[in-house]
Amino acid sequence: MKLKIDESRCKGCNLCVMVCPYRIFTESSLLNTRGIPVPELDRPERCTNCRLQYLYGRRLCGVCAMICPDQAISWVKEKPYEYHKVVIEF
Numbered sequence: 001m002k003l004k005i006d007e008s009r010c011k012g013c014n015l016c017v018m019v020c021p022y023r024i025f026t027e028s029s030l031l032n033t034r035g036i037p038v039p040e041l042d043r044p045e046r047c048t049n050c051r052l053q054y055l056y057g058r059r060l061c062g063v064c065a066m067i068c069p070d071q072a073i074s075w076v077k078e079k080p081y082e083y084h085k086v087v088i089e090f
Contacts, residue, residue: 001053001075003044003064009072012036016064016073022046025064045087050075 003024010032017025017039024047028040044050049061053075065073 001050002078003041003047003050004074004076005038005041006072006074007032007038008034009070010036010038011070011072012038013069014039015067015069019063019067020047021061021063022048043085043087045085046089 014025014027017027024042024044025039026042028037030037030040032038047061049059052060054077065071065075
């Protein structure tokens, strides 16, 4: 699974930045088409929900999607053999 932010729905409240336990969201200075700064993903491979949701068959975290008032955060399925970066943190 891969995390996706729908820039057309995001209003730049940055609630996702505040609540994410894995700190994968960062405040951005880049603006979307409406002139709103949309959060950027900083190493989303740290998110257990993105990595293991399909393996366990259930949502493991999802706090960012629950807190988003505009439902701008979602997960999309990756292609079966799509390259993705794996990070091991100690």
